[in-house]
Amino acid sequence: EFLTSATVTAFADIPFIALFIFVIWLIAGPVAMIPAVAVFIALIGGLILQVPLKTAISKSQVEAAQKHGILVETIGGLETIKSLNAQSRLQSKWERFVAKTAASGLRVRVLSLSIVTFTMFLTQLSTIGVIVYGAYLIQDGLLTTGGLIAAVILNGRALGPMGQVANLLARMNQSLTALGALNAIMALPVERPAGKRFLHRPTLQGAINFREVTFTYPEAEIAALNKVSFSINAGERVAFLGRVGSGKSTVAKLILGLFAPDEGAVLVDRTDLRQMDPIDLRRNIGAILQDSFLFHGTVRDNIALGATIVDDEAILQAAETSGVHEFVRRHPRGYDLMVGERGEGLSGGQRQAVALARALVGQPPILLLDEPTSGIDIGTEKTFISRLAPTLKGRTLILVTHRASLLPLVERIIVLDQGRVVADGPREKVLEALNSGKIKVDQA
Ligand SMILES: Nc1ncnc2c1ncn2[C@@H]1O[C@H](COP(=O)(O)OP(=O)(O)OP(=O)(O)O)[C@@H](O)[C@H]1O
Ligand SMILES: [Mg+2]
Known part of the structure; x- marks a missing residue:
């Protein structure tokens, strides 16, 4: 899912962030500082938040696996469980794990959402900054009104992809954790490894x-x-x-x-x-x-x-x-x-x-x-x-x-x-x- 989502387009947008900021600098000079700083903060913030996000994701995957385990065990041992009157115990265990997985799932969502919200907030802040700073420059005659409008539009364009990139980083984490779990399974030793040549003994004597x-x-x-x-x-x-x-x-x-x-x-x-x-x-x-x-x-x-x-x-x-x-x-x-x-x-x-x-x-x-x-x-x-x-x-x-x-x-x-x-x-x-x-x- 990660590979087919907006990945390619979003990453293609990244070089344009620099280009837009450069054009703002051509038009409005020092105003370009504002979106540049905003992009920088968004990147740092996004990267820092990936750390708790990653632990939350692996935790939620482990808990989901445990929940699954309880289900399989319960179905397999149904007669024993009933004969022991253990159903309420197992049910409360099940409910506890459902609650746990729900909580950790929520944590993952909150974290990835907060990354996106954070970049959106920075985008707004940067727009306001560009307008205010631009207005002063106009007063001083260093910038035309048209130049300010262009800078505001370009500022929006420059910061737009940031939200998507942040979102993508979150998803990439999710995919990587899942991939890690899969790789761990694939790396388990198999009984008949592909390269191994066994001695072929079709019939045995039995010693x-x-x-x-x-x-x-x-x-x-x-x-x-x-x-x-x-x-x-x-x-x-x-x-x-x-x-x-x-x-x-x-x-x-x-x-x-x-x-x-x-x-x-x-x-x-x-x-x-x-x-x-x-x-x-x-x-x-x-x-x-x-x-x-x-x-x-x-x-x-x-x-x-x-x-x-x-x-x-x-x-x-x-x-x-x-x-x-x-x-x-x-x-x-x-x-x-x-x-x-x-x-x-x-x-x-x-x-x-x-x-x-x-x-x-x-x-x-x-x-x-x-x-x-x-x-x-x-x-x-x-x-x-x-x-x-x-x-x-x-x-x-x-x-x-x-x-x-x-x-x-x-x-x-x-x-x-x-x-x-x-x-x-x-x-x-x-x-x-x-x-x-x-x-x-x-x-x-
Ligand atoms: N799947 C397992 N995982 C961990 N420990 C095990 C496992 N199976 C057996 N054991 C341990 O290994 C020891 C020997 O078990 P084993 O099944 O060989 O006993 P046994 O002589 O066949 O007993 P029984 O007469 O009850 O069948 C026991 O102490 C047991 O706790
Ligand atoms: Mg035995």
């Missing part, structure tokens, strides 16, 4: 290595993982145990390349993840994250979401293993059953089953399951285990769970506590150590 991995979430105070090392062979089945908040899900996120370690390295098939194309990596990992969710669409769409090649056979097989088939079978619409936004229309356990089918559908060499059965009843879980077990041959399984019933699926257990590995070994040994209290973790 995973953590080498002294330390990781702290952005803006978190303490490290979620602290010098975590382990190595998992291709085809090995490993469970991660540990208390709430011990770092299990963080390990899963690092394996998926959703975050990069601060120190140390995560390797899959002996390749550092920083050198691997995230697309290749994730195609080879079937994952259920703790907070995975479903999208608007049919059950079939949701299962096939991440797969490159989708045939009904694969979908059916994944659905049978995960238990989706059980409940879809009884529904008249079958796999075309619509799922609403964020999985509405399905029960919690059914959502989990669909997420599980989604992880299994591509037959990936690595399965990464974070609490895969937390919302599923014991009966369904049993069937799930019995169906999953035979499909695990030759695959790497990383299983995060609080449920002892899933442990027969694995042969090895790694126990985390406060972001450190406190035990790592064959299943029976680790379970025994946990039960006898040799490892200080209240778990399993």
